[in-house]
Amino acid sequence: MIEGFLFEELGVHTGFPFGYYEYNFPPYILGIPVAVILAWGIFSFLSSLALIPLKGQMKKIFLFPILMVTIDLAVDPIMVTAGAWKWLTVTSPNWFGIPYTNFLGWFLVSLIIAVSYFPWNKVIRWKERNTAFYLLLPLDYFLLIFNFFLHAKPQLTEPLLISTIISALLIGGIYSWSFKGG
Template identity: 50%
Template sequence: MDKLKLTAFVLLTLGIIFDGILILFFLLSISSLIILSIRRVDIIKIFFSAMLIGFLFEKLGLTTGFPFGHYIYHFPPYLLGVPIFVIFGWGIFSCISYLPVMNFPFKYRALFFPILMVIIDLSVDPIMVTAHYWTWISTYPNWYGIPLTNFLGWYLVSFIISLTSIRTKEIKNSYTIFLITYFLFSLKFLIFAKPQLIGPLSIATSLALLISIIIFVFNRSIVKKRQQGQ
């Protein structure tokens, strides 16, 4: 692995390890993305487009209940009613999900990226709701107190974000090592989970492991086919 990719990997991993300190998590994660963007400008593009699209849909959700459901934030500071940290969260979570698949052909990125994002939300949302950072007004039908519309909304918004990625068909210099940071992100929540959250976080972590294995195998298969075709 080259030094640039290794440095970015280490910084992102450290950010996830110290995500209990929110500012440090954001600083280390963004530093990692800046380093990677030296070669891949699409990473920064995804970061900013995810923040913008996430913000617009969060504002729409707070106003109308679409597409996530009806909820109230208790998580200052805010930008037009949307928490600043939530906006940055959309950007960083999107990059954590984008890195392992960013060299896939566009149609496969559009397939896997929203799934990776929804699995992240399966981990994050129960923790934030339990900590009272936001409250759901209507929770039926629900998954551990969170309406299923929320996850459908995450899928929709994440799919729209995936449409902003650069449409490349090349698969070179695999970035699947970042599947480790993706899985670690989910595992970290489970390791330090409160007893009442063990159930939902165990499911989310298992899904994160499963999708990571699928993506790894899929990547190996496509790379092998490309090598045989050369």
């Protein structure tokens, strides 16, 4: 959450790493919407929960940014359509009007979060990860994105369907790896 906030603060003022954008989503802390700050924490938490069944910090460090970007593939079109923020950076290609620089930025920030978190997090051991409870945690991640799809405005059906399919494939891969001992 702290890393997300710091990079949002940097991004609003410099355009790095996401591109240039403006918020219209009060209340703010130092120009960043409180909801955006909280979203970095919530999305990081759900993405890290999805990775609990996996052994190996490198797999988690690699997959965490992909999970985070997949969430943003769903969230950003929703928020732009709602008028919560506006993109000033225009790129080609783009994701339904969202510049690709945003997703590169999300990947970079999420990689920094993963590198700062996973090597040090040894709280949940593999034996505990085999319990049914821990094997259900990746579903929370999928259900977040699926919920966005279920409640999408008609003009958002395509990006949210695509992000839902990507999330299902990612969670399927995580389950496949975890059941193969990985």
